[in-house]
Amino acid sequence: MTVSDGATGDDGIVLQLQRAALDYFEHSLNPANGLVRDRADDGQAASIAGVGLALSVYPVSVACGVVDRDEALARTLTTLRFLCEGPHGPDPDAMGYRGFFYHFLDMETGRRTRDAELSTIDTACLLAGAEVVAAYFDGEAEPEREVRALVDTLAGRAEWDWAQDGGPTLTHGWRPETGFLPYRWEGFNEALFMYVLALGSPAHAIAPESYDAYVDSFAWREIYGHGHFYAGPLFVHQYSHLWLELRGLQDRVTRERGIDYFENSRRATLVHREYGRRNPLGFKGYGERFWGLTASEGPGPQTTWIDGIERIFHDYVARGAPYGPDDGTVAPWAVVASLPFAPDEALAAIRHILSVYPEVADSYGCKSTVNPTFPTDDPRGWISPTHFALNQGPMAIMVENHHTGLVWRLVRRCPRIVAGLRRAGFRGGWLDEAGDGQA
Numbered sequence: 001m002t003v004s005d006g007a008t009g010d011d012g013i014v015l016q017l018q019r020a021a022l023d024y025f026e027h028s029l030n031p032a033n034g035l036v037r038d039r040a041d042d043g044q045a046a047s048i049a050g051v052g053l054a055l056s057v058y059p060v061s062v063a064c065g066v067v068d069r070d071e072a073l074a075r076t077l078t079t080l081r082f083l084c085e086g087p088h089g090p091d092p093d094a095m096g097y098r099g100f101f102y103h104f105l106d107m108e109t110g111r112r113t114r115d116a117e118l119s120t121i122d123t124a125c126l127l128a129g130a131e132v133v134a135a136y137f138d139g140e141a142e143p144e145r146e147v148r149a150l151v152d153t154l155a156g157r158a159e160w161d162w163a164q165d166g167g168p169t170l171t172h173g174w175r176p177e178t179g180f181l182p183y184r185w186e187g188f189n190e191a192l193f194m195y196v197l198a199l200g201s202p203a204h205a206i207a208p209e210s211y212d213a214y215v216d217s218f219a220w221r222e223i224y225g226h227g228h229f230y231a232g233p234l235f236v237h238q239y240s241h242l243w244l245e246l247r248g249l250q251d252r253v254t255r256e257r258g259i260d261y262f263e264n265s266r267r268a269t270l271v272h273r274e275y276g277r278r279n280p281l282g283f284k285g286y287g288e289r290f291w292g293l294t295a296s297e298g299p300g301p302q303t304t305w306i307d308g309i310e311r312i313f314h315d316y317v318a319r320g321a322p323y324g325p326d327d328g329t330v331a332p333w334a335v336v337a338s339l340p341f342a343p344d345e346a347l348a349a350i351r352h353i354l355s356v357y358p359e360v361a362d363s364y365g366c367k368s369t370v371n372p373t374f375p376t377d378d379p380r381g382w383i384s385p386t387h388f389a390l391n392q393g394p395m396a397i398m399v400e401n402h403h404t405g406l407v408w409r410l411v412r413r414c415p416r417i418v419a420g421l422r423r424a425g426f427r428g429g430w431l432d433e434a435g436d437g438q439a
Contacts, residue, residue: 011403013350017336018399021365024064024392030107034079034112037107040364040387045113048101050120053393055129056242056407059136060400073143076133080150083126086110088157092176099157099204100173101126104316117173120163123193128243130154131197131417135410136287152202155416160198160206166211168213170198183231186217188229192261193240200420206207211424223322224274226267228259232320234272234294234334235394237265241340242397245408248429249421260428265277266341273345275321276330277297282309283328283370284381286344289352293319293326294334299374302408306375313374328373328381332357333366333391357383362438365392 028037029052035046036054058072067075086095093111100123103116134151137144165171165180171193172183185191194249195214198206221230232239240246240261247262254260276291300313310345313327320326332353338346353370354360357380360367364387400406411417418434 005237013354014336014339014347014399015403017350017361017366018060018396019066020361020363021333021396021399022057022061022064023363024365024387024389025057025061025396026066027364028389029054029075031075031078033082033108033110034075035082035105035110038104044237045104046107046110047104047122047389048119049103049125050393051083051391052122052124052126052129053389053397055079055126056132056395059410060131060396060406063400063404063406071363073137073147076147077143077150077356080130080133080147080154082110084150084153090176096123097156097174097176098159098162099123100159100163101324103173112231115175117175119173120170120185121172121191121194121431124191124197126160127155127158127197128193128411131414132243132407132410135413138413139292155197155201156203156386157236158197158201159204160201161204163198164206164210168210169217170194170210170214186214188218188231188236190236190239193242193244196240196244196417196420196424199423200416200418202416208423208425212252215251218253223271226265226271227257228264228271229253229257229261231268231292232323233318233320234269234292234331234338237268237341238334238337238394238398241265242394242401243407243411244417244421245401245405245412245424245430249431250428251425262341265338269338269342269353272321272338273342273349280322281326281328283326284372285328285330285356287348287352290330291321291349292330292332292335292338293321294331295319296329296331296334297368297384297386297388298327298329299371302374304375306373311373313371313422327370327371329369331369331391332360333368333395336366337398339398343402357382359383366395384389412433 036050037044038047061067062072088096095110100118102112103122106113130151134148169184172181174180215423218229269292272291276286277288279286295318298314299314302313307413334348352403368384374382
């Protein structure tokens with residue numbers, strides 16, 4: 001793929017990146033069961049979050065002409081039937097338990113693999129994608145009615161109250177061998193959409209006080225003149241916005257700060273750009289058109305001396321700005337997913353990155369990351385050799401939300417999500433105009 005094919009100008013660049021990201025879900029799909037590989041390499045496991053992103057992008061794929069509506073419907077039904085009918089229970093090789101799914105599943109059998117945890121956040125990605133297709137396939141023909149019934153089943157099974165393990169906030173998950181993980185979803189993070197899903201659960205809703213405990217753990221920081229709820233990696237500021245249009249909506253803590261979460265993400269994006277411009281650690285390539293630190297692959301683990309400086313390079317880690325970690329690794333996909341928040345700044349960076357690394361955009365979407373500082377035979381440094389579902393889905397969805405708002409509009413019509421937003425105390429914007437989940 002080259003960035004000059006097809007459409008022209010800035011829109012052409014991002015739409016081609018979106019098309020390539022959508023192609024990832026074509027190449028990485030098991031058509032027999034709807035599972036999607038976590039990463040592009042052969043032999044990889046499925047990630048349940050990747051399956052949720054695949055469901056989320058099927059309406060986008062129809063809108064972009066990648067598949068027709070009938071094919072998207074067939075894939076959706078295959079996926080939902082497999083997930084609803086798969087083995088669920090306390091056995092360590094099940095697909096899930098208590099309505100939650102294991103993080104990684106075997107691509108053929110759908111059973112737990114890699115000793116994965118029963119993951120609350122990855123299950124939330126699946127359920128968010130399920131809500132998208134339930135809103136999209138809204139016809140009265142039996143196959144579309146079945147989609148909605150299957151989504152109702154999945155939504156009703158997730159025991160969010162159990163996942164609190166007696167505490168006020170949600171745990172990260174559970175393992176059959178050892179029980180609940182010792183971590184909770186606290187602090188400003190990507191889990192806001194998960195709390196909304198848990199608040200809107202039809203059978204196992206958490207209490208509004210749980211959401212209060214969550215948001216009360218957020219840290220406010222003033223960085224480079226931008227006051228915002230702080231988290232270092234960009235994906236934290238993007239993931240909830242894949243599904244929730246939070247522009248103009250405020251909960252208690254955003255009302256107190258005179259901000260909304262969309263503006264919060266805009267400010268965080270500008271912090272990343274300014275961090276790239278300042279480049280306090282002196283990495284190669286950084287600038288106002290080269291930025292974007294997030295959770296993603298890197299060239300490490302390796303430690304080496306470069307120009308008299310000891311550089312520690314990481315593998316997969318949640319990089320962040322301005323407090324790190326930072327090893328010179330930038331994620332182009334995270335810049336693309338920033339388009340709705342800071343379109344001019346993101347477009348300038350996308351143009352520059354692709355001018356230096358045109359091979360980042362290929363038939364699988366965006367290569368995960370680049371690192372100009374890491375020593376290789378290529379004078380441009382290191383380029384990730386692979387692609388991840390967790391990168392491609394946000395690219396495809398956020399480009400569409402930026403251009404048409406398709407996924408945001410669909411989620412406005414999800415009664416459980418509307419109920420969850422209201423129970424969280426959100427008011428304003430489109431939510432004030434919505435009735436019983438129809439907007």
